[in-house]
Amino acid sequence: MRVERSNKNQEDPYLPRMRESIEKVEATREERIDQEVEPLDPKTRDKVLNEFHPDYIESAFREVNVGPNAGEMMPKELVDLLEAYPKYDPSEVNLAKVEKEVDVLIIGGGGAGNIAAYWAVQEGLDPSDILIATKLRNGDSNSVMSQGGVQAADREEDSPVQHYLDIMGGGHYANKPDLVETLVRDAPKMIEWHEDLGVIYDKDGDGAMKELHGGGTSRKRLHSAKDYTGLEIVRVVRDEVRNMAIPVKEFAPAVELLTDADGTVTGALLFNMETDKYSVVKAKSVILATGGFGRLHIQDFPTTNHYGATADGLILGYRAGANMLDMDTVQYHPTGAAYPQQIMGLLVTEKVRSSGAYPVNSEGEFFTFNLEPRDVEASMLIRECRDVEHGGRDNGVETPGGITGVWLDTPMIDMKHGEGTFEKNLEYIYRLYTRFGIDPTEDPILVYPTLHYQNGGIEIDNDGHTAVEGLLAAGEVEGGVHGKNRLMGNSIMDYNVFGRRAGIAAARRAKGESEWGEVSLEHVERYVDKLRESDVDMQKRSPMLIPDYRGERTQGRTLDLLDPS
Amino acid sequence: MKLTDSDQDLVAEVEELSGENLYACFQCGKCSASCPFTDEMDELPNQLIRRVQIGDRRILQSKTPWVCASCLSCEVECPKGNDIPAIMEAVREITLRSNVDETDLRDLDTRGLPEIALVSNFRKKTG
């Protein structure tokens, strides 16, 4: 017997003016049931992007002064951390005292980290010669939060070439062709690997995959496990990592990489968040699997990201000399929860739209094709909500949290596919809203773009090697696969394909090294000296490790969003 | 076996747990005669009851309560209608409730055993 766990304290969860708008949505619902909106033509698409997408607001970016990407524009919240003092306290660090020597050190316990560890063992390493060092618990990551699905071109009517085309088009052709080719080639193999591990994908009776469209896909190739796809994949791999007894050190983030005289990465300096003690770990190969940077709240956006997504890997890698690609773009997911305020910014998966709940403005009208690529879809929603003086259409619904949103007409899902469809396939979303008194099968839900994914990152080659010897990278931290805009379902495949390849490459490299290299922090000192020479005023210390929501900065209270002036 | 310390609250404890009057038993021995498992026991059922009557706490180390399968053969024979299996369970419970399990799950090979065997065994031998 299901227990009513919602925090419903008032009768109508929606405020009166929201209820008026809902009535308009309900009024037009009948006629909209088989109405379709055409995708934008390329010219209009670029115009909308230019005018409304946050990436095109110059004031939000700042030029990098030092390092391989000097001269490029990146979000100022990131550059503040790139150009900051190191976090470690030199007086506490004793590089002579080595706590552990491993073949492969993996920094980050999300999808990429666990998959890299698994495949390093398949490549012949003994599990005890691997160490996963993660900032929170093993598995706590963005990876477990992806809902909608993972892309792989494994149906008759689909092909890797079609998948390649979608990725390149979506990424505005800035992607590295060889990385995209590797992704589309390996994708079906990773799905097969998941089945072999026991991942429970949504399937027909005979085992055929149920696949849906995603934003920007030309074929249905989105494999899902209800709307807990990321969680199901990662918890299965983590379960196998536990069976293989691969050592994991939790609450022990790396605060700096360690290098030898000629700059090869030879280990990392870990920081125990509970004892404030540093520990030196030597490794023959180091893999950065630290994920994204949503918790930097770029342009004050709320975010779908987990607590630890603070760009640590970018900072560590960049200080060691690893260059980055496509950092001038940030992905905003078009539909983050805009109301109620407790869940503001959380992801409402694209699968809600692809299952039939199209975006509707405050007047109850369609205003965009429901599955544009993410950057376009987000811009269309921003345009619909922005006030007329700033070029918008002022068709948004005001929320107490300070932002306006548009509706996703969620009741249409059950109308189109039959009663119970929503609750069966979108159980996470159903639970998310009913907990706060809103039943998405009866009322539409309010959404607004939310900071979602780091399109770019540290450049890697096909095997995950970065520009720095001994340093590899996998997952959201690396760049080059998605170009200027990632499509839904390609991030899970990214950390699978390149997690595996980085794990194998790291293992191979480790087997080739007879012993461990010297460890030093000189590369950091050189980096800080260069910063001082270019008289950058540095007040922060980085990496950030965890965001600070104490007191007035509480995330739920102060994020008055997007005053476009 | 010299009787060193007589512990009257053992009787009270067993009576409270089993809801039985221990002194109703006049040691006729019919329960022990009907019990199928006496040759595995170091103390016969009626001897166990006698030990409790005289407050001999060493009975808690006896194998007897752990061999008893609660099959109630003794109960239907007892001329006084005493619930001897309840007395056996009371003696077991004194140990189990001191957080000491008779069965150690860790090194148990349960392959092939039906559910009913495991459920009933743990019900009587773990706290």
Added chain:
Amino acid sequence: MSPSNEDQETVRIHIMGKEYEVPKGLTMMDAIEHSGYRLIRGVGCRGGFCGACATLYRLEGDYKLYADLACQKTVEDGMYLMQLPFTPAGRKTYDIEEIGRDGNPLLENYPEVARCVSCNTCTKACPQDLEVMDFINEAIRGNIENVASMSFDCIQCGICAARCPAEIPHHHVAQMARRVYGKHNLPKSDHVAARVREIEGGEFDESLQEITSLSREVLEERYESREIE
């Protein structure tokens, strides 16, 4: 929350027994941070996926002990809350290839499941509202498929295992059931296997070689004209 601070409605909560005044409507997690705590444990995804923020709480004047996720539960006046930084539960290491072939792998690896007294405490504790006691009973019966489907939304927060009088690790039992079901019962998809063989057989080498060497203009034209099925 833009209303000015003075007339801001507040509620009284107790974090591990210490009293704080926080604005009404915050989740427990936001309220803990608003009170000045910087979380290291007891926080993870902040979206209801990872189970890191398992929290026990009582309400003044109510005898019941509730459990919920700090990131998904709004604070109430007179709430006494305490986060579980970690929930110890015995997890069995196993070989996925071997188990699940015959017999009941759940009962064999977790015999304590047979100690269930059906007291339903686990179901009442589950923040995901799963019928935990029911799927543990299905585990006793060896019905792997039911355990897998009924436990699918489990986020492994471990509150059930922390509160179970029979010391059962429900979330580990459920994870094993889902692995066995996914691997040994769920039919494999032929079209995925076929496509992997095709790719390894080089069927797409030529077409991939062609498309990866196209100029940006040609690629863009190919992209804009592609038909969507």
Added chain:
Amino acid sequence: MEELLYYPGCSLKDTAIGFEESAIYASRQLGIELKEMERWNCCGTVYSLTADNLMKQLGPVRNLVHAQEEGYEKVYTLCSMCDNTLKRSNRLVKNDPEKLEKINSFMDREEDYLGEVTVKHYLELLRDELGWDAVREPVREPLKGLNVAPYYGCMLTRPKEIGLDDPHNPTVLEDFISSLGAEPVDYPYHSECCGSYNTVEKKDIVLKQAGKITSSAAAAGADLIITSCPLCHYNLDTRQSEYIRRENSSKPVPVLYITQLMAVAYGNSDVCKFDKHAIDPREALALENKALKER
């Protein structure tokens, strides 16, 4: 077809699946549809005897609440242990309102148990409601010349307060056997415990009991033994084959569930799942050559 609410018990869903499937088949021949309870949980055998431990009564009482919620006054069981546990818990809470009130207040999500549900064993259905003639009626393969030893074990007849027959001189299984056309065999150990859960940690006790009980039945001329308890079946069947291997003693005596014997007599032995037995009864039932040919 009359629908009766049926409580299966965990073993009948897995290791004793032949017991359930033969029971469903046999009941249909008697015009009875065994309707499984919507929700049920483990009965928590063996009945907990300590007066104050209500935690262990929650399992059985919760099943009675579910039966009450489904609107039935009677619930039928097949397994002797489930029957015994449910009956004794039912009796406990019916006679002790204070304990019932405590249990009801603890189970705060279910309706309160009103104490009006009655637990019946399958043999009580056959004997008291249908009658032996009705049981005899669908027999198409009379088990003439088949000597069957009835094995009551402990839980059917004991304790007296809930037993379905006189513990010292039960006859229900003998009548049951005769009604199917077979010959009941009299032997001294029909009600001696098989060792029960000692099979988990003190296997030797059970091996000894299995040897003693089955050889005594064989000596009295039994071709096979019948029981209605999955634990007795495991101990007398699987442990007997282990005993015979260890002692390489006399001929194995197959062990059947009561409803398997009915299914064979009614002409369908496929539902019995005999392949799951350690000692294959098909040879003793002479299903291949003698009159009991498969259709």
